[in-house]
Amino acid sequence: MPSSEPGPYRLLGGRIPYVEGPLKVTGRAEYTDDIQRPGMIVGRLLRSPWPHARLLSVDVREARALPGVLAVLTGDRYPTPFGVLPITHDETAIAVGKARYIGDIVAAVAATDELTAEKALSLVRFEVEPLPEYSDPRSGLSKVAEPIHARGLLGSNIQKEVVQHFGDVDAAFARAAVTVRFRGRFAGVTHAFTEPMATVAEATPDGRLTVWSATQVPHYLHRALSEVLEIPMHRIRVIKPEVGGGFGGKSDPLPHEIVCAALALETGRPVKILFDREDVFYTNHGRHPTQNDVRIAADADGNLLGYDIEALIEGGAWSSFGTVTTYYNGVLAMGPYRVPNFRYKGQRVYTTKPPSGAMRAHGGTNLRYSIELALDALAEKLGTDPFDLRLRNALPPNSTTINQFRITSTSFVKCLTAVRERSGWDAKFRRLPYGRGVGLGCGFYISGSNSPIHFTPKMPQSTVHLKVDMDGGIAVHSMQADIGQGSNTLLAAIVAEVLGVDLERVHVQRVDSDVSPVDLGSYSSRVTFMMGNAAREAAESLRDRLVAAAARTLGEPAETLEVGHERIGVRGRPDRFVTFLDALHAAMETSGALTASGSYRSPTMGGTFKGARAGTAPAYSFAAYVAEVDVDVETGAYRVPRLWAAFDCGRALNRLAVEGQIEGSIHMGLGQVMGESMNYRSSRLLNPSLLEYKIPMPQQMPKVEILLVGDDDPEGPFGAKEAGEGPLIATLPAVGNALYDAVGVRFSELPITPDRVLRGLDLRAAEHRPWKGA
Amino acid sequence: MSSRELLSFRLNGHPVEVPCPSPRVLLDLLREDLRLTGTKRGCDLGTCGCCAVLVDGRPTLSCLTLARLVDGRSVETIEGVSPPRGLNPVQAAFVAHGATQCGFCTPGFVVTATALLRSNPRPSRAEIERAISGNLCRCTGYIKIIEAIEDAARTEE
Numbered sequence: 030m031p032s033s034e035p036g037p038y039r040l041l042g043g044r045i046p047y048v049e050g051p052l053k054v055t056g057r058a059e060y061t062d063d064i065q066r067p068g069m070i071v072g073r074l075l076r077s078p079w080p081h082a083r084l085l086s087v088d089v090r091e092a093r094a095l096p097g098v099l100a101v102l103t104g105d106r107y108p109t110p111f112g113v114l115p116i117t118h119d120e121t122a123i124a125v126g127k128a129r130y131i132g133d134i135v136a137a138v139a140a141t142d143e144l145t146a147e148k149a150l151s152l153v154r155f156e157v158e159p160l161p162e163y164s165d166p167r168s169g170l171s172k173v174a175e176p177i178h179a180r181g182l183l184g185s186n187i188q189k190e191v192v193q194h195f196g197d198v199d200a201a202f203a204r205a206a207v208t209v210r211f212r213g214r215f216a217g218v219t220h221a222f223t224e225p226m227a228t229v230a231e232a233t234p235d236g237r238l239t240v241w242s243a244t245q246v247p248h249y250l251h252r253a254l255s256e257v258l259e260i261p262m263h264r265i266r267v268i269k270p271e272v273g274g275g276f277g278g279k280s281d282p283l284p285h286e287i288v289c290a291a292l293a294l295e296t297g298r299p300v301k302i303l304f305d306r307e308d309v310f311y312t313n314h315g316r317h318p319t320q321n322d323v324r325i326a327a328d329a330d331g332n333l334l335g336y337d338i339e340a341l342i343e344g345g346a347w348s349s350f351g352t353v354t355t356y357y358n359g360v361l362a363m364g365p366y367r368v369p370n371f372r373y374k375g376q377r378v379y380t381t382k383p384p385s386g387a388m389r390a391h392g393g394t395n396l397r398y399s400i401e402l403a404l405d406a407l408a409e410k411l412g413t414d415p416f417d418l419r420l421r422n423a424l425p426p427n428s429t430t431i432n433q434f435r436i437t438s439t440s441f442v443k444c445l446t447a448v449r450e451r452s453g454w455d456a457k458f459r460r461l462p463y464g465r466g467v468g469l470g471c472g473f474y475i476s477g478s479n480s481p482i483h484f485t486p487k488m489p490q491s492t493v494h495l496k497v498d499m500d501g502g503i504a505v506h507s508m509q510a511d512i513g514q515g516s517n518t519l520l521a522a523i524v525a526e527v528l529g530v531d532l533e534r535v536h537v538q539r540v541d542s543d544v545s546p547v548d549l550g551s552y553s554s555r556v557t558f559m560m561g562n563a564a565r566e567a568a569e570s571l572r573d574r575l576v577a578a579a580a581r582t583l584g585e586p587a588e589t590l591e592v593g594h595e596r597i598g599v600r601g602r603p604d605r606f607v608t609f610l611d612a613l614h615a616a617m618e619t620s621g622a623l624t625a626s627g628s629y630r631s632p633t634m635g636g637t638f639k640g641a642r643a644g645t646a647p648a649y650s651f652a653a654y655v656a657e658v659d660v661d662v663e664t665g666a667y668r669v670p671r672l673w674a675a676f677d678c679g680r681a682l683n684r685l686a687v688e689g690q691i692e693g694s695i696h697m698g699l700g701q702v703m704g705e706s707m708n709y710r711s712s713r714l715l716n717p718s719l720l721e722y723k724i725p726m727p728q729q730m731p732k733v734e735i736l737l738v739g740d741d742d743p744e745g746p747f748g749a750k751e752a753g754e755g756p757l758i759a760t761l762p763a764v765g766n767a768l769y770d771a772v773g774v775r776f777s778e779l780p781i782t783p784d785r786v787l788r789g790l791d792l793r794a795a796e797h798r799p800w801k802g803a
Numbered sequence: 804m805s806s807r808e809l810l811s812f813r814l815n816g817h818p819v820e821v822p823c824p825s826p827r828v829l830l831d832l833l834r835e836d837l838r839l840t841g842t843k844r845g846c847d848l849g850t851c852g853c854c855a856v857l858v859d860g861r862p863t864l865s866c867l868t869l870a871r872l873v874d875g876r877s878v879e880t881i882e883g884v885s886p887p888r889g890l891n892p893v894q895a896a897f898v899a900h901g902a903t904q905c906g907f908c909t910p911g912f913v914v915t916a917t918a919l920l921r922s923n924p925r926p927s928r929a930e931i932e933r934a935i936s937g938n939l940c941r942c943t944g945y946i947k948i949i950e951a952i953e954d955a956a957r958t959e960e
Contacts, residue, residue: 050898051890053906054913056841056881063840221941223845223853224907273843273907274941306846513905513942685901689943693904696944719850719939727932727945 036680039594040522040532041747044685048518048537049271049511058271061227061243066299069229070099072292073146074285074302075136075153076311077128080164080381080712081177082157084126084135092138092152097145100295101153102137107291111253113246113281113386114482117188117348119178122257122287127160129177129346130381131713132311134284139292139300164712166318166343166378177346177379186379188344189355191640195431196370198326201335205326207410211403212322214778215395216706217343219315220388221724224273225304226312228286230293238294239266242286245275245510246550247540252483253282254290262542269540275512276697277387278314280552281349285312310717314349314386315707316394317342317377321358323399326370331411333422335370336362340396342385344377349386351377356643357392362400363430363644364473365441365651366422371431381712387552389697390757393474395779398702401470401762402775414458415469415766416449419653433636437648438742438750441471444653444675447736452655452673459770463803464660468766472652474755476745477555479631479645489628491559492546493567495524498622501610503528503571505537509548509560514753515686516556520564522683523746527568528575529592530609546626554751557682558647559629561746567627574623578616579607632744648742650755651677656731656763660771662790662803665783667771669699669764672731676756677739680748684737691735691756698760699731700724704780773800812873815883829865829873830854833880841881841910845939852938855911856880860922862915862937881910884917893917896955897948904942911938916952925956 036042052058089101104125110118124135136153140146160175169177169186177186202208228242238260244250247269255262272279289302304312324337340358344351359373408418420442428436448469449455457467481490494506505524511517521535538545548560572592579597580587583605591600598606607615616623635645653675660667674691681687704723708715716722741748761779769775774789793800811820814837823832830847833839833856842865845853849867856865857879884891890898893916903909912935919926919934926934931952932945940948 044901046898046901047903049906050901050903051894053903053909054890054894054897055885056843056910058906059840060843060907062844065838221939222905222907223851223939223941224843224905225845271906273845274905276941303844306848306850513903513907515901515904689901689904689947692944692946693942697941718848719846720848724939724941725944726936727949728936730944730946733944733946 038526038747040526041682042680045518045522045683046685047515048521060224060271060273061229061241062303064229064241064270066229066231069299069301070139070141070296071143071146072137072139072289072300072302073150074134074288075150077124077131077133077135079128079157079159080131080162081160082128083160084124084128085156085158087136088154092149095145095149095152097141098138098149099298100139100292101149102288102291102295107257107287109257111257111282112348113249113350114348114352117352119180119348120284122284122291130383132383133346134288137288137292139296162381162712164380164382164709166341166380169378169380170376177381181379187376188348188379189352189377191355191359191373191375193359193640194372196335198335198337198370198372201370202326202337205334206329207407208324208326209403209406209410210324211399211406212777213395213399215319216779217315217318217385218388218701218705219310219313219707219722220276220278221719221722222274222276222278225306225309226279226283226285227301227303228289229299229301230290231299232293232297237264237266238290239268240286240290241268241270243272243279244269245272245280245512246552247510247542248508248547248550249482250282250286251542254287257287258290258294267542269510272510272512275551276389277391277552280387281314283312306719307717310714311383313345313383316388317344317354317385319395321395321399323403325403325407327407327411331413331418331421333366333368336368338362338373340375342375342377344379345382345384346379347384349384350391353643354392356640358396360432360644361393361396361473363432363434364424364436364649365439365471366419367424369431382709383714389694390474390754393758394761397472397758398761398765398779402765405766405769406775416445416454419471420445433641434645435634437744438679438740439649439651440677440739441651443738444651444677447738448653448655448673448675451734451736454655463801464662464771465658466767466770467655467657468763468768468770470654470759470762470766472755472758474650474751474758475553475644475646476648476650476751477558477631477646478553479634479647480642481549489563489630491548491563492626492628493560493563494546495567495571495625496622497571497613499614499617501534501613503535505535506545507548507560508540508542508545508550509556510540510551512551514551514690515683516560518686519557519683520560523561523564524568527565527572529594529596531595554754557749557751558745561749562629563627565627565746567625570627571623571625574616575612579612582607582611582615647744648679648750650751652755652759654759654763656767658764658767658771660768660786662772665786667786669731672763673734673736674756675736675738676752678737678752679739679742679745679750681737681752682747682749687737687752688735690752692733694756695733695760696725696730698757699729699764702761702764702779702781704782706780773798808871810871810874812875813877815879823870825871827870829856829868829870832870833865839880839882843907843910845907852911853908855914855938857914857918860918862918881914884914891917892958893920893952893955896951896958900947900951900954902943902947902951908938908940912940912948916955920956
C-alpha cells in the first residue's frame with residue numbers, strides 16, 4: 030500500500046472505485062458480443078493457410094450457392110489500403126493479390142448462422158502460387174526474390190530504417206574509462222486480453238452505417254472505415270461498448286472491423302463478427318520479436334559518456350505502428366539518464382508472420398531491459414553500487430536531452446531513494462545466499478505522444494463536452510476510450526472535483542461518434558494527461574457560469590465566491606451560499622440547459638531533424654523497481670517473491686486505478702521476462718491459445734509494494750502524468766538484474782525459462798567462475 | 804442439425820424448460836438462446852474461466868459443458884448470484900477494491916469466489932489462489948481480486 034498523505038482535493042488523490050464497477054461485477058456491462066440486433070447474421074473469415082502466396086484466382090460460386098449464405102467477399106471488392114499510420118497504408122480489409130502470413134484474411138462470408146458460414150468458407154476455392162517464406166528477419170535485410178510488400182526498402186523486406194547520431198559517439202567511446210556491451214534477444218509476446226475482438230455493423234436505409242466495435246481508438250477506426258468503404262465520416266457512426274482489455278492490441282483499425290461493415294453494406298442486414306481465440310492470436314499486433322545490441326561508455330567516475338544502440342525488430346506481415354516502433358527502440362533510451370552522445374540504428378523487417386504492433390510500453394520495453402542490464406555490468410566494472418551509478422546520471426528536471434526531448438517534471442531521484450530504502454537494498458545486494466538476489470530496474474516512458482497519428486493541423490488531441498439540465502445530472506461526452514484502465518472514472522472525478530458535486534451526479538456517456546467529440550483514444554499513455562486537461566477546462570468553464578449565477582442570486586461579487594461541496598458560497602461566510610441546484614437553475618434562466626466544452630493540444634516541442642517528433646511528449650513517467658528472486662539451482666525454476674515499485678506519475682489522481690495499472694503492468698512484465706513467448710516453426714505459430722501461451726497465475730505474482738513518490742507535473746491535469754504503460758518497463762530488468770545477483774548470470778534471451786537458467790548455470794560452472802561462494 | 808431435446812433444469816433458482824440440440828454447450832444455451840449475456844466467452848476452450856457458472860453449486864466451465872448434462876440440475880449464473888437490487892458481498896468488495904478493470908473476466912471470478920465463500924467462509928490466501936487458479940485476469944495481476952475476496956470473507960462473518 031502506498032502512503033496516503035491527504036491532498037488538496039476533495040476527490041482527486043483518493044481511492045475512487047470505478048464508476049462502471051457495479052455493472053461489471055453483475056455481468057450487466059455491455060460488451061460488443063452482448064449486442065443483439067434484429068435480423069442479425071454472422072460474419073466469418075477465411076484465413077490463409079499459406080505463409081506467402083500469390084492468389085491467382087478464387088472461385089466463390091459454390092459458397093455463394095449454399096442456402097443461408099448472404100454474401101461472399103474477396104479482396105477485390107474493397108481494395109483501398111489502410112493502416113493506423115497515414116504514411117504506411119499497407120493493409121487491406123481482405124488480402125488483395127497476395128496472402129502474407131498464415132492467418133491473413135483471404136475471404137469472408139455472411140450467413141444466417143455460424144455453421145452455414147463455416148461450411149461456406151470451406152467451399153471457397155483458391156488457386157495460388159506459393160511464394161518464398163521469410164520467417165527470419167535477417168533474411169530480409171537485403172534484396173529478396175519476392176519482397177513481402179512492394180514498399181520494402183530497395184527490394185528488401187525492410188519496412189523502416191532509422192539512423193540517428195547526436196554528439197560524437199566514437200569520440201565518447203575513445204575517451205571512455207569503461208565500456209560495456211549487452212546483446213538482448215526477445216521473443217514476441219502478445220496482449221492476451223480476455224475479450225476476443227468483436228464487431229457488429231448495421232447499414233440502415235437512411236444511408237448510414239453504424240459500427241460497434243471492441244476498439245481502443247474509435248476515432249482511427251472511424252477514419253479507416255470511411256477511407257476503405259468510401260463513405261463520408263459523417264455518415265458512419267462508431268460506438269465503443271465496454272472493451273475487455275486492449276493493451277495496444279485493439280489500437281489499430283483492424284481488417285475484420287472493415288470486413289464486418291462491408292458485409293453489412295452488402296447484405297443490408299446487421300452482421301456480427303466474433304473472434305475465437307485463434308483469431309486473436311493470428312491478429313496479434315503484440316510486442317515485436319527483437320534483437321538489440323547496446324554499448325555504453327562511461328568515464329572512471331561513472332558519468333555516462335554515450336550510447337551506441339542497434340535494434341533489429343520483426344514486424345510480421347504489416348507495418349501497423351512499426352515506423353513508430355522503430356524510432357522508439359532507440360529514442361526511448363533518452364531517459365531516465367543523461368546521455369551526452371547517442372547513436373542508433375534500427376531496422377524493422379517484414380516477415381511472413383502475424384503482424385507485430387503496439388503493446389503496453391510499446392518500443393520501450395526490450396530496449397530498457399538491455400540498457401539496465403548493461404548499466405549493472407557497468408556498475409560492477411566500476412565497483413560502484415547500481416543505485417549510485419543511476420543517481421549520478423539521473424536526468425535533471427527542466428532539462429533538454431541531446432535529441433531535444435523536453436524534460437519538465439521528474440521525480441526519478443525520489444523513486445530511486447524510496448525504493449532503495451523500502452526494499453532494504455543495502456543489506457541485500459550481493460549479501461543474500463547463492464540462489465537468491467535482488468535487482469534494480471528503471472523505467473522511462475512518454476505521457477502521451479506529442480504527435481497525434483492523424484494530425485489535422487491545429488485541432489486538439491482531446492475534447493470533452495459537458496451538458497447539465499435542470500435535473501442536475503451532468504452528462505460527459507468524449508471519445509476517450511475506457512478499456513478498463515479507469516478513464517471514465519477519472520473523467521467523472523475531474524468534473525465532480527471542479528464543480529464541487531457528488532460523483533453520482535456525473536454520467537460519462539458511452540463513446541458514440543455521433544455525439545462524442547474527438548479524443549484520439551487509448552494509446553501512447555495519453556488519456557489522463559490530455560483528456561484530463563480537456564475535462565478540467567470544460568468543467569471550469571461550466572463552473573464559472575454557475576459562480577456568476579450564484580453571484581447574481583446572492584448579490585455578491587463573483588470574485589468573493591468559492592465552490593464548496595454541492596454549493597457555491599461566499600468565502601469565509603458559511604451561512605451565505607446557494608446550493609448547486611439553485612445556482613444551476615439560476616444560470617439556466619437565460620439559456621436553458623448548460624453546455625460546456627474543453628480541449629487540450631500539446632505544446633510545440635522537439636527538434637527539426639527527420640524523426641524529431643518521435644518520442645516527444647508533454648511529460649514523461651519515471652520508475653525504479655527492485656525485484657527479489659529465489660532460484661532453485663537444481664531445476665532452474667525461480668520465483669519472484671517480492672517486488673518494490675517506485676513510480677513517478679506526477680500526482681496520482683485515483684490511487685486505486687494507479688495501483689491497478691502498476692500491478693497489472695507487473696503481471697504483464699513478469700509474463701514476458703519469465704515465460705511468455707509466441708513460438709513459431711518457420712512461419713507457423715505453434716501456440717495460438719491461452720493453454721499453450723501461458724500468462725502468470727495468481728501463485729506466480731509477487732508481494733508488491735507500491736511507492737508513489739511523484740511531484741506535481743507543471744502541465745498535467747492537477748499535476749498528473751501517465752501510469753498505464755510506463756509501470757511495465759522496469760519489471761523486466763529488475764528481474765534480470767536480480768537473477769544476476771542470485772546466480773551470477775546475465776540472461777540475454779527472453780523469456781528466461783528454467784531451461785535457460787540451467788544452461789546459464791552450466792556455462793558459468795564450465796568456466797570455473799564461482800558466484801557468492803557456490 | 805440434430806434433433807431438439809427439451810431440457811429442464813433450475814436456472815438461477817427458477818425451473819426452466821428449453822429446447823436444446825444435443826451438441827449445444829451450456830455457454831451457447833445461456834448466451835445465445837436464453838440471452839443471459841453476463842457469462843462471458845473468452846476462449847471456448849476451457850482455458851480462461853470467463854464462462855464460469857455454478858452447476859449444483861460448483862464452479863463449472865460452461866464452454867466445455869454439454870447443455871444436456873445440466874438436465875435435472877441447478878445452474879447459477881452471474882445474473883443468479885446478483886441480488887435483484889444492489890450487490891452481494893463479493894460484488895461489493897470487488898467494486899470497493901477496484902478488483903475490476905476491463906471487467907470481462909469479472910463475472911467468472913465473482914461466481915467462483917461466491918461458491919468458494921459458500922463452502923469455505925474463511926479461506927486462507929492459498930485457498931483463494933487455488934480457487935481462482937482457473938480464472939485468467941490480464942488487468943489486475945490478481946492482487947485486488949484476492950484482496951476483495953479476503954475482504955468479502957471478513958464482511959460475511
